[in-house]
Amino acid sequence: MERKIEEYYHKWKNDIIRKPLVLYGAKQIGKTFSVLKFGKEEYKNTVYFNTENNKPLLDLFQKERATEKIILNLSLLSGETILKEDTLIILDNVVENSIVRGLKSFGSEHSKYHIIAITSKREKLNEFKGEELQFKSMSAMDFEEFLWAKEEKSLSELIRESFMKRKTCPFHKVALDLFQEYMETGGLPEVVIASIEGKTSSELDAIKQKILDIYKKEIALNNNLIDIPRGLEVMNSLPEQLKKENKKFQYGLMGAGKRAKEYESSINYLVNNQIVYRSYKIKTVKSPLSSCKEPDSFKLYACDDGLLYSMLHLNSKQFLTDENIKEILYENHIAKTLAESGYALYYYQSEGKAEVNFVIQNRMGQIIPIELTTKSNSKAKSLSVFMKKFTVIQAYRVTENNFSTKKDVRYIPIYATFCLNDMKR
Numbered sequence: 411m412e413r414k415i416e417e418y419y420h421k422w423k424n425d426i427i428r429k430p431l432v433l434y435g436a437k438q439i440g441k442t443f444s445v446l447k448f449g450k451e452e453y454k455n456t457v458y459f460n461t462e463n464n465k466p467l468l469d470l471f472q473k474e475r476a477t478e479k480i481i482l483n484l485s486l487l488s489g490e491t492i493l494k495e496d497t498l499i500i501l502d503n504v505v506e507n508s509i510v511r512g513l514k515s516f517g518s519e520h521s522k523y524h525i526i527a528i529t530s531k532r533e534k535l536n537e538f539k540g541e542e543l544q545f546k547s548m549s550a551m552d553f554e555e556f557l558w559a560k561e562e563k564s565l566s567e568l569i570r571e572s573f574m575k576r577k578t579c580p581f582h583k584v585a586l587d588l589f590q591e592y593m594e595t596g597g598l599p600e601v602v603i604a605s606i607e608g609k610t611s612s613e614l615d616a617i618k619q620k621i622l623d624i625y626k627k628e629i630a631l632n633n634n635l636i637d638i639p640r641g642l643e644v645m646n647s648l649p650e651q652l653k654k655e656n657k658k659f660q661y662g663l664m665g666a667g668k669r670a671k672e673y674e675s676s677i678n679y680l681v682n683n684q685i686v687y688r689s690y691k692i693k694t695v696k697s698p699l700s701s702c703k704e705p706d707s708f709k710l711y712a713c714d715d716g717l718l719y720s721m722l723h724l725n726s727k728q729f730l731t732d733e734n735i736k737e738i739l740y741e742n743h744i745a746k747t748l749a750e751s752g753y754a755l756y757y758y759q760s761e762g763k764a765e766v767n768f769v770i771q772n773r774m775g776q777i778i779p780i781e782l783t784t785k786s787n788s789k790a791k792s793l794s795v796f797m798k799k800f801t802v803i804q805a806y807r808v809t810e811n812n813f814s815t816k817k818d819v820r821y822i823p824i825y826a827t828f829c830l831n832d833m834k835r
Contacts, residue, residue, distance in 0.1 A: 411559045411599060413440060415548050419448045422544065423524065429517035430525040432504075432538060435548035436684040436713055437530045437628060438621045440599040442502055444548070445526050449498035453524070457488045462503040471512040477521055480512055494522040501527045510538045517542030530628070533682040549684075549750035550597035550714055553589060554828045559602055562588065573822065573829035578812045582823065586810060589825035593729060593739050596716020611725065618720040625685050632679055640676040645685065648712055649721045652738045657709045658691065670706060677710070687711045687745055689755035692769060695800045699756050699771045709757065711745040718742050737784045740824050741767060744782060744808060751831035760799075764792040780806045780830070793819065806830070 422431055435441055449456030459467055470483045484499065485492045492499065501509060504527045516523055517540070529538075535545065551559070557566040565581055565588070572579040579585060594614065595605040601617050609617075629641040643664045650663050661668040680686045688710055690703035712718035718739065719729070729735055748770060749755055758766040758779065768780040779802060781793040797805055797818070805819045814821045822829065 411440075411551075411555070411602070413444050413551070413555060415444055415546070416448060418546055419445070420452070422546075423452060427520065428524070429520075429542060429544045430513040430527060431544045431546060432510075432513075432527045432529065432535070433546050433548055434529050434532050434535060436550070437624055438598050438600065439548060439550040441528050441530075441548050442500075443599065445498075445500055445528060449500065453498040454493060454496040455490060456498045456500060457484065457490045457492055458500045458502065459484070459488070460502045461506065461509060468506060468508065471506070471509045475512065475515055477515050477519055477523070480515070481523060492523070495524070497524065499523060499525045501525065504529045505531050505534060507537055510543075514540055514542035530683070532684055533679070551599060551602060552597060552747060552750065552828045553592050553825060556592045556595070556597065556602060557588065559606060560588065569826050570829055572813050573826050576813065576815060576820070578814070579823070579826075582812045585825045586823065590730065593715050593743070594719050594724075594726065596714040596719065598714055598716060601716055614716075615720050618717055622717060622721070628683060628685065629680070632676075634675060637676040637679060640673050641679055644673060644676055644680060644710070648686065648710060649718070651710060652712075652718075652742065653722075653734075657741075659708055659710050680710075685713055687713065687749040687755060689745060689757050689768070692756045692758050693760060695758070695769065695777055697771065697775050697777065699769065699777065700754065703756060709745075711742045711749075713746060715739060715743050715746065733785045737782065740784065740808070741782050743824065744768060744780065744827050747827045748780075748830065758792075758796060760795070764795045766792050766796045776804060777802055778804045778806070780808060783807050783809045785810075 422428055433441055433445065446456065446458065461467055466487060470480065470487070474480050474483065481492050504510065510527070513525060513527055516525060554566045557563065565585060568581060569579055569585060594611070595601050598621055601614055604614055604617055626642060626645065629645065630638050632638050632641060647664050651657060651659055661670055661673060681688045688708050690705070691707035692699065692702040692704065694702055696702060712721065722735065724735065729739070744767065745755060748768060753770040756769045758769050766779045767782045770778050770780065772778060777800065779793055779796050793805060793807060807819055807821045808824055808827060809821055810824055811821060812823060
């Protein structure tokens, strides 16, 4: 399957000041597969090491700092000849600082060896950081990549063209139907492939449950033992948190007497490792938006729409007929799409309870409000109130309808949310 990150890999390979690349992102999103595919297509050979519980490899990086000696030993361990410029070295599941220190030796020398390290431990990046390395995040498949996988690339191009040229999409109903299919599968490659192969909803649920179990095992790796059950509580409460009319995270939903201070570390762990995304409340707007956030008021969203679909125990009929359920999934989709595009998430709520689902800030410093409008809240006026109170250049309403523009507000269909990443430029 084609992934957007492949374009970045090619730029990295051809960069004259290329350094070892640290690729990070949650488990099960296709990091290893995409790198192996890149190696197969672009190099004479690929040398792969799983660093997890690999004592010989760990011993090597603990003892050696000379790059040529490291390469010689990697060649011996793999039984493969490692060629400058023509071999891709992949180090998977990297968590040990000694391995990263070894990689920095290659970066400081501007070595001609091509190395990609893969990790799901985003919180380790503070320990890994250094100018000797390059860093790149990867996320699950967005709806555009889902269309590519479904051999609907021409449709994705039409959607982008409609967004850029501000015109209606001629295949709106087809796109909406495919998007509703994406809501059930989500963007985890294993689930997408199973869906394309015609697996039943029950079979898709089983795969998603397996992945949820993997994420729960990740939580169990938390160094602070007391935060493990708390992290699981937070994750398990997510469906009920999002089903509330006011989606602000409430500790009381996990039981009487639960306090914010007890769960702060657990929630930070989930956010840092991209298991959930967090959106902070703001009551005023100024640049930077981070100066407006209320740290104790936030919403949490699932990292994948398909996982949330299963956590809500939905079937296709419920999703298509229950507007409140549809609103939950659509809001989650916008949140994860924006977060995975690199935006910090905020939502606006005034004293009068007017709420704009998302407020983001692009690289130019522009403040952009985004309101979700569904049949269950079709008369929402919060965006209009927001625009009167604060000066904004761009504003969006996300709906199930086709592209249009009304009173300085751009209306975009829910399936075109991936186009909002263009606003970062």
